[in-house]
Each structure stands twice: as C-alpha cells, then as structure tokens.
Amino acid sequence: xxxxxxxxxxxxxxxxxxxxxxxxxxxxxxxxxxxxxxxxxxxxxxxxxxxxxxxxxxxxxxxxxxxxxxxxxxxxxxxxxxxxxxxxxxxxxxxxxxxxxxxxxxxxxxxxxxxxxxxxxxxxxxxxxxxxxxxxxxxxxxxxxxxxxxxxxxxxxxxxxxxxxxxxxxxxxxxxxxxxxxxxxxx
Numbered sequence: 001x002x003x004x005x006x007x008x009x010x011x012x013x014x015x016x017x018x019x020x021x022x023x024x025x026x027x028x029x030x031x032x033x034x035x036x037x038x039x040x041x042x043x044x045x046x047x048x049x050x051x052x053x054x055x056x057x058x059x060x061x062x063x064x065x066x067x068x069x070x071x072x073x074x075x076x077x078x079x080x081x082x083x084x085x086x087x088x089x090x091x092x093x094x095x096x097x098x099x100x101x102x103x104x105x106x107x108x109x110x111x112x113x114x115x116x117x118x119x120x121x122x123x124x125x126x127x128x129x130x131x132x133x134x135x136x137x138x139x140x141x142x143x144x145x146x147x148x149x150x151x152x153x154x155x156x157x158x159x160x161x162x163x164x165x166x167x168x169x170x171x172x173x174x175x176x177x178x179x180x181x182x183x184x185x186x187x
Contacts (some may be wrong), residue, residue: 009171028153033064053108056165099127
C-alpha cells in the first residue's frame with residue numbers, strides 16, 4: 001500500500017520540476033539503442049528487464065533493437081514500499097539459464113548501485129559470459145557500489161526522480177517525461 005493517495009501523487013506531479021521532456025527522453029533511448037546495437041547485435045544476448053522500474057525503458061528499447069535476442073526479467077528490490085533501500089529481496093527470476101550467454105540488464109536508474117551490482121553478481125555466478133548494464137538515468141551522487149554502466153541515457157541530480165518507469169511512492173511511473181520532486185515539497 002502506498003503512503004500517499006492518487007490525488008496526492010497527482011498534486012506532486014503538478015508541482016514537480018520537469019527535468020526532461022518526453023522528446024528528450026526518446027532521443028536518449030535512440031542513442032542508447034544505437035550503442036547497444038553496435039556492441040551486442042552479433043552476440044545473441046539475453047536482455048533482462050529489472051522490474052519494476054525497468055519495464056518502461058525495457059519496453060521502449062526493444063523495438064529499437066533490430067537484431068535477434070531473447071528476453072527475461074528479474075524482480076529484486078531493496079525498497080519494497082520503503083523510500084530507503086535495505087537488504088536485497090529476490091521476488092522472481094532469473095527464468096532463463098544465462099550460462100555462456102551475454103546478458104544485458106536493463107533498469108530505470110542507477111542510484112546507489114547496490115541492486116544492480118547484486119543482480120550482476122548473480123548473473124556472473126550463474127555463468128554468464130559477460131554482463132552489460134543499460135539504465136535510462138544515472139543519478140549524480142556517491143555510490144555504495146562500484147557499478148559500470150555501459151549504456152546510459154541521461155544524468156539527473158541527486159533528487160527524488162520519477163517518470164518513465166521510476167515511481168513516486170508507488171505512483172507516477174507513467175509521467176510524461178522525467179521529473180524531480182519540487183524542492184518546496186521536501187520542506
């Protein structure tokens with residue numbers, strides 16, 4: 001259950017600072033896709049959606065990748081219904097065997113890096129020959145884990161970010177663009 005109502009979420013969106021328009025985000029996705037094609041088109045990769053936030057960037061990237069690949073998903077979270085991460089909880093996946101495969105993890109945001117690092121470690125332990133990471137946004141902040149992201153779309157400040165898959169307290173993953181909570185709302 002969310003800590004806010006749908007009406008409160010709507011009010012947050014109305015007051016939020018729009019960091020990137022949908023057009024800018026779509027251009028960033030085009031650029032990411034072109035880089036992924038150059039690197040992975042001939043490697044029969046397994047593309048893995050990191051749920052739940054990765055669902056929008058994943059879905060937006062797939063039709064841009066004009067080469068054969070298979071897909072899977074994992075749902076591992078440090079947040080659940082909380083605003084701050086704790087220990088990693090595996091909810092679902094992996095479902096396809098990564099042994100000997102090139103894997104591309106697709107997520108919404110690189111924040112502290114702990115979740116993506118743990119998922120990468122799991123795929124490496126399960127025998128993936130290589131693990132690449134693609135994130136729609138990279139938050140400009142110190143990281144708890146050293147995670148190398150090969151394909152990144154946009155940079156965002158260290159604020160509460162939502163839209164294009166990223167949520168605001170369970171809502172607004174579908175916001176038209178990428179937003180940051182209004183500075184006044186934090187006070």
